[in-house]
Amino acid sequence: VGDGLRVGVLGCGNVGAALCRLVVDHADIIQARAGTALDVVAVAVRDIGRTRDVPVAADVFTMDPAAVVQDPTVDIVVEVMGGIEPARSLILDALAAGKPVVTANKELLASHATELLAAAEATGVDLLFEASVGGGIPLIRPLRESLAGDRIRRVLGIVNGTTNFILTRMTEDGSPFGEVLADAQRLGYAEADPTADVGGHDAAAKAAILASIAFGAQVVAEDVAREGIAGVTADDIASARELGYVVKLLAVAEEEGGAVAVRVHPAMVPVSHPLASVRDSFNAIFIEGAAVGQLMLYGRGAGGGPTASAVLGDLIDAARNLRGGSRGATIGTLVRKPVRPLDELHSRFYIAMDVADRPNVLSQIAGVFGRHEVSIESVFQKGLGDEARLNIVTHTAHEREMRAVLAEVRELDVVDRVQSVIRVIGDDG
Amino acid sequence: VGDGLRVGVLGCGNVGAALCRLVVDHADIIQARAGTALDVVAVAVRDIGRTRDVPVAADVFTMDPAAVVQDPTVDIVVEVMGGIEPARSLILDALAAGKPVVTANKELLASHATELLAAAEATGVDLLFEASVGGGIPLIRPLRESLAGDRIRRVLGIVNGTTNFILTRMTEDGSPFGEVLADAQRLGYAEADPTADVGGHDAAAKAAILASIAFGAQVVAEDVAREGIAGVTADDIASARELGYVVKLLAVAEEEGGAVAVRVHPAMVPVSHPLASVRDSFNAIFIEGAAVGQLMLYGRGAGGGPTASAVLGDLIDAARNLRGGSRGATIGTLVRKPVRPLDELHSRFYIAMDVADRPNVLSQIAGVFGRHEVSIESVFQKGLGDEARLNIVTHTAHEREMRAVLAEVRELDVVDRVQSVIRVIGDDG
Numbered sequence: 063v064g065d066g067l068r069v070g071v072l073g074c075g076n077v078g079a080a081l082c083r084l085v086v087d088h089a090d091i092i093q094a095r096a097g098t099a100l101d102v103v104a105v106a107v108r109d110i111g112r113t114r115d116v117p118v119a120a121d122v123f124t125m126d127p128a129a130v131v132q133d134p135t136v137d138i139v140v141e142v143m144g145g146i147e148p149a150r151s152l153i154l155d156a157l158a159a160g161k162p163v164v165t166a167n168k169e170l171l172a173s174h175a176t177e178l179l180a181a182a183e184a185t186g187v188d189l190l191f192e193a194s195v196g197g198g199i200p201l202i203r204p205l206r207e208s209l210a211g212d213r214i215r216r217v218l219g220i221v222n223g224t225t226n227f228i229l230t231r232m233t234e235d236g237s238p239f240g241e242v243l244a245d246a247q248r249l250g251y252a253e254a255d256p257t258a259d260v261g262g263h264d265a266a267a268k269a270a271i272l273a274s275i276a277f278g279a280q281v282v283a284e285d286v287a288r289e290g291i292a293g294v295t296a297d298d299i300a301s302a303r304e305l306g307y308v309v310k311l312l313a314v315a316e317e318e319g320g321a322v323a324v325r326v327h328p329a330m331v332p333v334s335h336p337l338a339s340v341r342d343s344f345n346a347i348f349i350e351g352a353a354v355g356q357l358m359l360y361g362r363g364a365g366g367g368p369t370a371s372a373v374l375g376d377l378i379d380a381a382r383n384l385r386g387g388s389r390g391a392t393i394g395t396l397v398r399k400p401v402r403p404l405d406e407l408h409s410r411f412y413i414a415m416d417v418a419d420r421p422n423v424l425s426q427i428a429g430v431f432g433r434h435e436v437s438i439e440s441v442f443q444k445g446l447g448d449e450a451r452l453n454i455v456t457h458t459a460h461e462r463e464m465r466a467v468l469a470e471v472r473e474l475d476v477v478d479r480v481q482s483v484i485r486v487i488g489d490d491g
Numbered sequence: 492v493g494d495g496l497r498v499g500v501l502g503c504g505n506v507g508a509a510l511c512r513l514v515v516d517h518a519d520i521i522q523a524r525a526g527t528a529l530d531v532v533a534v535a536v537r538d539i540g541r542t543r544d545v546p547v548a549a550d551v552f553t554m555d556p557a558a559v560v561q562d563p564t565v566d567i568v569v570e571v572m573g574g575i576e577p578a579r580s581l582i583l584d585a586l587a588a589g590k591p592v593v594t595a596n597k598e599l600l601a602s603h604a605t606e607l608l609a610a611a612e613a614t615g616v617d618l619l620f621e622a623s624v625g626g627g628i629p630l631i632r633p634l635r636e637s638l639a640g641d642r643i644r645r646v647l648g649i650v651n652g653t654t655n656f657i658l659t660r661m662t663e664d665g666s667p668f669g670e671v672l673a674d675a676q677r678l679g680y681a682e683a684d685p686t687a688d689v690g691g692h693d694a695a696a697k698a699a700i701l702a703s704i705a706f707g708a709q710v711v712a713e714d715v716a717r718e719g720i721a722g723v724t725a726d727d728i729a730s731a732r733e734l735g736y737v738v739k740l741l742a743v744a745e746e747e748g749g750a751v752a753v754r755v756h757p758a759m760v761p762v763s764h765p766l767a768s769v770r771d772s773f774n775a776i777f778i779e780g781a782a783v784g785q786l787m788l789y790g791r792g793a794g795g796g797p798t799a800s801a802v803l804g805d806l807i808d809a810a811r812n813l814r815g816g817s818r819g820a821t822i823g824t825l826v827r828k829p830v831r832p833l834d835e836l837h838s839r840f841y842i843a844m845d846v847a848d849r850p851n852v853l854s855q856i857a858g859v860f861g862r863h864e865v866s867i868e869s870v871f872q873k874g875l876g877d878e879a880r881l882n883i884v885t886h887t888a889h890e891r892e893m894r895a896v897l898a899e900v901r902e903l904d905v906v907d908r909v910q911s912v913i914r915v916i917g918d919d920g
Contacts, residue, residue, distance in 0.1 A: 084782055088640055094707070094823065095639040192637060198783035200629070200637030207636075208621060208629030210524040211517055211803030278523070336789055339768040344785075353513055353800035354627035354790065356773075360765055361786035371782035374640030379820065388817030391808065394523065 066099025070136035073143030080366035162380035166193035172267035190376035198368025199361040223343030224259035261290040269313035287325035287404040410486035419450035495528025499565035502572030509795035591809035595622035601696035619805035627797025628790040642781040652772030653688035690719040698742035716754035716833035839915035845907040848879035
């Protein structure tokens with residue numbers, strides 16, 4: 063330990079350990095870019111007895127995270143422990159003590175960003191969280207700084223690696239969801255309880271953070287309309303391919319007329335769209351700005367190395383600002399903006415339904431669509447007799463009307479069931 | 492004009508005019524993010540008589556750019572006039588006067604970055620140039636700040652929209668180079684004299700800037716080994732497709748063992764590589780970092796709106812720093828590093844040659860490859876008799892050995908001519 067800035071790290075899982083290694087391996091780069099060395103002087107862990115592949119002295123570990131934050135010799139705090147508490151209280155304490163904080167905590171930011179940013183504003187210190195969305199992909203700094211003068215209209219993101227891996231395998235191997243999920247679990251790409259990923263909860267948290275940053279708005283995970291991928295069938299994926307689309311789990315955040323709309327759901331994306339070629343566990347964020355047009359930022363959305371790279375970028379920023387007695391660009395205070403409910407949104411829809419193959423089926427179904435003024439773009443019938451399936455793609459329609467159509471269609475004698483409803487994204491949205 | 496920071500703009504072409512419009516249209520965003528208004532108080536133009544669609548008062552225009560720089564009431568200078576002189580002297584004068592400078596000048600940065608950055612260091616003011624490469628795509632800030640703690644190994648870029656448009660049309664329509672170029676010229680996508688784009692000069696300038704930023708190295712456009720796309724045939728593109736590749740004009744910058752290597756040339760990129768789906772006039776930079784892994788940043792590489800968006804992002808950064816009495820992250824001083832000549836580099840190669848269809852042709856040709864220890868991965872023969880063509884893909888080989896092979900192969904009686912030599916990029920490089 064030398065005379066560099068003194069860093070306290072809360073948590074030593076994948077990201078914390080990778081960070082400690084990077085601080086040592088990239089000491090030359092850090093010195094050059096931060097203008098100072100960084101010394102990890104304290105690492106708070108849950109189990110101090112565990113052996114760790116981390117290049118720090120044994121006496122650096124502690125089981126008392128509060129002591130790390132309160133240690134007057136710790137200049138900067140890195141929070142990579144995850145979860146709401148005690149992370150939230152520890153960060154608030156650090157900020158109150160005037161210490162810059164770097165965090166990778168998606169769950170916390172998606173629920174308490176307003177409070178945390180206000181605390182950072184109150185004491186005028188840096189609170190940086192590039193790693194909380196999109197792992198190693200630079201997202202927050204580009205949105206906050208590079209595009210500072212632009213008006214962001216929409217952000218479309220593939221922000222969950224597990225579901226993108228599953229959908230990629232379903233697309234490329236033609237396997238059904240359950241089989242691919244089991245494979246992913248065996249390979250360690252999916253958790254034993256896959257709900258957080260498959261149900262879209264992880265993506266919804268990230269969507270809330272992206273919307274907060276892109277629009278400066280108070281958006282939390284509960285504001286995000288959410289649908290997972292468990293209902294996506296091999297049939298849907300095959301139909302998508304025939305129509306020139308691939309199925310992706312998208313986080314969509316928009317601002318229009320001062321109101322924001324944020325949702326997570328499976329979507330058909332045209333094969334020519336840049337998001338369509340984001341394969342396996344990669345993440346990407348597609349941004350539409352008034353002046354800049356279309357942008358995409360692509361990379362590894364998870365993993366120790368990529369996430370630690372983003373944490374270290376923030377840490378160098380905070381260190382440089384601390385040395386210069388200045389403060390980095392801030393998000394400022396998040397503003398309360400109306401959140402538009404899903405019902406008011408609109409998109410194109412793909413609907414797959416099992417129908418009886420009788421002469422007047424289509425006219426009955428089309429009649430329902432027509433009465434609700436949902437215009438049909440194309441219809442394909444597959445199979446014959448009792449095995450018939452109808453695939454319908456609509457023109458742009460409101461969610462509310464679409465829901466009314468589906469309720470009514472389900473009542474028709476000729477419709478056995480509505481198998482899938484998937485929103486369809488155009489090349490221009 | 493109010494009490495905001497006072498901005499002097501040098502040049503009022505596409506980018507300057509778009510910037511002036513954005514400063515007015517996005518005044519609310521600028522105030523929120525910069526913490527101050529920005530007022531464009533002077534715009535230097537070449538022809539003051541020309542009518543311009545720019546929302547500034549007529550007396551703001553001047554034909555004396557030096558007066559704009561010297562005006563003591565101008566706080567920040569934006570240089571969007573292009574070219575080396577007088578842009579270089581004007582920027583140096585502004586920096587010497589302690590005024591932050593934002594520039595979009597690719598040509599100047601590609602030749603004088605070392606001098607300009609040293610001048611900025613000397614007076615401790617911001618010199619920002621996000622818009623000089625990749626138009627509206629955030630590249631320099633992510634490389635300089637987000638990845639500040641990472642070790643960049645390689646940057647692969649599609650940085651010229653005109654050539655990417657031409658190669659995309661050749662790929663998707665199967666048309667020959669000359670025909671697509673003529674179309675592009677008619678549509679305004681290519682200049683009447685297309686040399687700067689087609690010959691790879693524009694891409695080489697951008698490659699020099701990217702290498703300078705990624706590696707902190709003194710690299711100028713003349714250090715860049717350069718080959719354009721005029722020699723790429725419809726045949727090459729068809730062969731690429733059969734092999735699972737698309738042809739792209741790539742800027743490649745690498746650092747290994749303290750030496751940098753920078754080149755621009757057509758390359759076969761696997762269809763599964765993220766760069767393969769960058770179509771038409773879009774640009775993208777693919778970055779490989781030690782910790783972050785693979786990243787790609789994609790968007791509009793040119794045009795008034797996107798470029799002005801990047802300039803305004805820099806301008807807000809400079810304004811915020813000026814108000815805070817601080818300075819943004821700097822590139823620092825560029826270091827002289829050895830530049831490895833093309834001869835020492837290696838890659839896989841695709842070679843197309845017209846040959847006589849005689850029994851011992853392949854053994855003669857393969858013999859030459861073998862003697863120079865260039866290992867052949869695959870061989871395809873197309874056509875018969877005097878029309879026969881041989882397509883060879885090699886394993887990784889040195890440029891020097893490949894050149895020796897080609898010289899010797901050209902001497903063979905059975906070889907009519909070597910039509911094309913295109914480097915081949917793998918999924919992992």
